[in-house]
Amino acid sequence: MVVTHHDGPSTETDADLIQQASRSPERFAALFDRHYRHIYAYAARRLGVDLAEDVASETFLIAFDRRGGYDAGRPDARPWLYGIASNLIARHGRAETRRYQTLARIGSDELVDGHDDLVAGRIDAGVARGRLARALERLPRAERDVLLLVAWAGLNQQEAAAALDIPAGTARSRLHRARQEMRLALGAGTEGDK
């Protein structure tokens, strides 16, 4: 299996690096070099850049401490890392809520003929962000985690399920409900998942 989303030309899988780190702990830095930027970006979108720095850093410290329990049958460590990051982000629930509230306020004064513009792909980004931020704030955390792991971290449903250590069916239904809420927020009805 080819591991994607990696920076650099290395052909070693994440699992290879983690296995090597059991003998040469400094090899874990190669995993850091591959994924730090993405973990940081994900945390920054959810919490802002100040907290993102700490969350991203702690994600790798925790991952290193838990490397012995990593399932070597999973070449791609992204679900594992994003799972750790998700747990850390959950500790900052209030900060995340405040962030969405702020983003919602920024977009709340702008008016747009929602449905038509959305369908045509012409919705103003600020307005869309405001509406989505409000919906994200209201969304139960469990559903928000799955939604954002897919939308912002780029994981698929199965990977999001693995990240959050939940059954694939649970991830699917949470994602379905969360997408429905996003569509409602955008005023685009409740058509099926795409």
Add this chain to the structure above:
Amino acid sequence: MDEMAILREAFGPEADPPEAARQRARTALLERTQPGRMQARPTVRRRWPLRVGLTAAVAAAAVIGVVTVENLNTVEERGVTRPESRPVVAALPYAHPASATEFLENAAWTAARKSWQTPRPDQFMYKESRSLRNTKALEDRAPNGPLVPGRTRLMKVQRWDRIDGQVSARMDEGKLVVERQGSTLSWVFVPYADLAELTTPEQVLAWEKAPKDVGVDLDALLGQYVLPPAVEAAVFRAIAKGKGVRLNPDAVNIDGRPAVGLGQTIEGYLSQELLFDKETYALIGERLVAIANHKNVGDDGTSYVRKGDVFRQVVYTASRIVDNPGDTK
């Protein structure tokens, strides 16, 4: 464009981490991968004017979590070993520690950078502190009571414990008292060689739980022993792994420098806190403070504790290895 695409695009492009942040995180990870194998760096010896107020204002202000220092009883402390603050701050694992865990990681990272030379068995751990205590008359009447504002005294405590555990000394009213293990006097101690091996938090926690001749409280260990940097760092990380460790967000200004308290709740109403320098993350003291009202019912009477009562307040002023009892440098 479906809602997922809008969700991706509406919140803008991914943020790139600042290079300094990436470096901090990478350094923290590399430190974690090499416990106990940190490069020693020269430690800057600085003069820290230590000013501890013995006034009512001290204890009273401590009640609300902020100690205002009065310029009384000024004590000058020379040669207190402190981490070099500027480089530490520049590369700390967490630039804005938001939790006890993150703060303790910074403290561990800082501790691990102290210069160190493994002591010989015949050398001594020298620990010096200033302890705020009630007046003697008050202590005799209520030995376990809270500090009473306006009726406190500052006690300088100096102890020397030989690395091999065979000699202990203390300063008693200006006179050095040296005691040796023997047929008439003996005490239990934690073998230093055992402590020196505890270079990971897992080792510290396993050791803490293991049966021993002496009871061990990790907080007290830090206050009573001069530990190798890697061990001190491991103890901080072990404490961070404990349940219920919380960051006291109130600034506690115990001796003129900003401080932060990290504590655990005991008996439901008391907070046992380690105090850290807010800027350098060095351990600078401890205190025991009530965080809730409480009623103690005893056979010999009932007593009431008010939230904010301070029971113990200690500033660490020196911690180093010396050659002889009585030496302070």
